[in-house]
Amino acid sequence: MEIIVCIKPVLDPDMPPAKFSVDSKTNRVIPPEGMPLVINPYDALAVEAALKIKEAKGGKITAVTLAGSFATEILRKAVAMGADEAININDPAFEDSDTFSTAFILAEVVKKIGKYDLVLCGRQAADWDNGVVGSVIAEYLNIPSVIRAKGIVVTNGKLRVERVVANGFEIYEMGLPAVVTLSSEMGQARIPTGWGIINAVKKKIPVWTCSDLGLDPVRVGKTAARNSLVKLYTFSPSRSCEMITGKDDKEAAGKLAEKIMDIKP
Amino acid sequence: MTELVIWAEQRDHRLLDVALEVLQKAQDLSRVLQGRVSAILIGENCVQLAEELVEYGATRVFVVENSKLRLYQSEAYARIIAQILKDIAPEIVLIGGTTIGMDLAPAVAARLRTGLTAHCVDLFIEKIGGRDQLVQVVPGWGGNMMIQIICPEHRPQMVTIRPGVMEKGKREIGKKGEVVFLKPELSEEDFQVNTIEYVREQRGENSLDDAEIIVSGGFGLYSAGGFRLVEELAVALGGEFAGTRPAFDEGWIPESRMIGQSGKAVKPRLFISIGASGAVHYTTGFQKSRVIVAIDKNPKAPIFNIADLGIVGDVKKIVPVIIEELKKDRPL
Numbered sequence: 001m002e003i004i005v006c007i008k009p010v011l012d013p014d015m016p017p018a019k020f021s022v023d024s025k026t027n028r029v030i031p032p033e034g035m036p037l038v039i040n041p042y043d044a045l046a047v048e049a050a051l052k053i054k055e056a057k058g059g060k061i062t063a064v065t066l067a068g069s070f071a072t073e074i075l076r077k078a079v080a081m082g083a084d085e086a087i088n089i090n091d092p093a094f095e096d097s098d099t100f101s102t103a104f105i106l107a108e109v110v111k112k113i114g115k116y117d118l119v120l121c122g123r124q125a126a127d128w129d130n131g132v133v134g135s136v137i138a139e140y141l142n143i144p145s146v147i148r149a150k151g152i153v154v155t156n157g158k159l160r161v162e163r164v165v166a167n168g169f170e171i172y173e174m175g176l177p178a179v180v181t182l183s184s185e186m187g188q189a190r191i192p193t194g195w196g197i198i199n200a201v202k203k204k205i206p207v208w209t210c211s212d213l214g215l216d217p218v219r220v221g222k223t224a225a226r227n228s229l230v231k232l233y234t235f236s237p238s239r240s241c242e243m244i245t246g247k248d249d250k251e252a253a254g255k256l257a258e259k260i261m262d263i264k265p
Numbered sequence: 266m267t268e269l270v271i272w273a274e275q276r277d278h279r280l281l282d283v284a285l286e287v288l289q290k291a292q293d294l295s296r297v298l299q300g301r302v303s304a305i306l307i308g309e310n311c312v313q314l315a316e317e318l319v320e321y322g323a324t325r326v327f328v329v330e331n332s333k334l335r336l337y338q339s340e341a342y343a344r345i346i347a348q349i350l351k352d353i354a355p356e357i358v359l360i361g362g363t364t365i366g367m368d369l370a371p372a373v374a375a376r377l378r379t380g381l382t383a384h385c386v387d388l389f390i391e392k393i394g395g396r397d398q399l400v401q402v403v404p405g406w407g408g409n410m411m412i413q414i415i416c417p418e419h420r421p422q423m424v425t426i427r428p429g430v431m432e433k434g435k436r437e438i439g440k441k442g443e444v445v446f447l448k449p450e451l452s453e454e455d456f457q458v459n460t461i462e463y464v465r466e467q468r469g470e471n472s473l474d475d476a477e478i479i480v481s482g483g484f485g486l487y488s489a490g491g492f493r494l495v496e497e498l499a500v501a502l503g504g505e506f507a508g509t510r511p512a513f514d515e516g517w518i519p520e521s522r523m524i525g526q527s528g529k530a531v532k533p534r535l536f537i538s539i540g541a542s543g544a545v546h547y548t549t550g551f552q553k554s555r556v557i558v559a560i561d562k563n564p565k566a567p568i569f570n571i572a573d574l575g576i577v578g579d580v581k582k583i584v585p586v587i588i589e590e591l592k593k594d595r596p597l
Contacts, residue, residue, distance in 0.1 A: 132374075132381055165364050165365060227414050244574060
């Protein structure tokens with residue numbers, strides 16, 4: 001099985017968002033200095049899913065990312081987890097690509113890699129939660145896709161995918177190659193071993209540019225974007241909270257119970 | 266006439282709530298644009314749902330009935346919907362952002378070569394550069410940032426809407442509208458991703474959607490035993506129980522009862538949060554509730570910034586008193 005995993009570096013989603021600021025002129029989020037990037041947690045699940053399939057069936061895992069030169073460090077984390085190869089897709093022409101041009105570029109990367117059975121992504125990135133890129137990669141490659149999988153099994157060259165939907169789950173079957181995005185129901189991504197980390201440090205990670213992919217710069221980046229950002233702003237939903245107090249917890253609780261009885265629908 | 270189209274998701278011959286939420290939003294936008302709203306309905310024997318959509322305000326419903334389309338089939342659904350949209354050439358397409366909606370919408374947008382914004386929490390029309398644009402509001406970074414997006418040139422303007430954040434409209438029984446039956450040819454290609462089974466899990470798992478009262482607990486309950494207080498309070502109030510991501514991770518609640526960004530969005534009339542500090546990933550899931558009550562030991566917990574009523578103290582002492590008082594109020 002030849003598996004390609006697309007990963008995105010994100011700021012640690014557990015960081016308190018109060019630390020962000022917004023540059024209203026450029027409409028960009030400014031992270032606090034020295035803030036480390038992590039593999040988008042859902043993408044780490046995609047790496048995990050790839051590793052599980054490789055353990056069962058053998059094969060090769062290639063991790064790719066499209067974010068900037070800094071993203072090589074994120075690819076090393078995927079290699080430390082067990083990915084065999086990694087490629088950093090980076091070119092100034094790719095800046096400000098929207099969902100569709102990002103998917104277009106990644107689909108071209110998949111084509112250039114050439115041999116593949118599966119393309120795996122996380123269900124969405126932890127920054128803007130869009131969750132569109134995986135499906136659109138499949139559209140550009142004209143292959144089937146299923147999003148938000150909780151499990152993938154490959155048997156006899158067919159792919160069986162289970163996913164959680166409202167009130168239950170669904171089972172899908174399809175041929176290969178295919179695109180699958182992974183959801184949190186899958187479980188947990190593994191922690192790299194010491195050996196994995198050593199291996200990752202030594203790994204040569206090539207950079208592929210726009211011309212390496214033979215792409216017309218007009219079809220990528222800002223010029224190709226279909227949607228445009230009008231405004232970015234911080235948002236803090238707030239209500240004025242009436243604090244209930246009493247001489248002890250019991251008295252306060254009694255007062256709150258009364259209030260609840262009043263407002264109870 | 267400006268055309269607006271929604272996809273009405275049904276499951277087991279029932280319209281999902283989000284389909285009606287999306288339909289109402291489309292009508293609000295349509296009034297501004299002086300347009301009309303059509304719905305697309307795909308499934309097996311779903312004509313009565315078409316009538317329901319009309320009664321909820323759709324001017325026109327396109328119905329595609331086929332026993333092979335009883336379950337969601339990604340390729341067939343995407344192809345059929347893309348074809349209908351090519352024919353109608355609408356300005357705006359709204360789709361409920363369920364798992365299936367999120368599977369479908371990118372494929373349709375890619376085929377129509379237009380943009381797509383996912384999980385919108387608000388939509389409005391604004392004249393920008395002389396043209397009516399659909400301004401698409403999306404939360405990010407766990408709900409602490411908002412962006413407004415437009416699709417300036419490509420049409421249709423396509424979005425998915427986060428379930429549970431918009432209001433359903435009122436049903437007008439007996440209202441008449443146009444129901445158009447379409448019979449697209451299906452081929453083997455349409456089933457290259459074959460949905461072979463939909464396994465319905467035990468009843469009651471979906472009860473959060475319609476609950477008027479929800480009691481939700483977090484890590485501050487310390488144990489599954491402690492979490493039982495949440496369930497007891499929910500029972501005493503005649504409501505449903507739910508929890509945070511950590512509560513799910515600890516195995517205290519099933520995933521279907523997890524509130525927040527990666528779980529459910531709810532807006533009951535009364536939401537009581539117990540032993541949860543109020544991380545934004547959690548609060549985005551219920552911040553639209555009518556009244557929010559927070560109980561936590563930490564007076565500085567951010568949960569109190571979004572609550573209407575708060576109490577600081579030991580949840581293990583406070584909650585049993587409330588349960589007792591409520592039982593007194595309603596003799597069994």
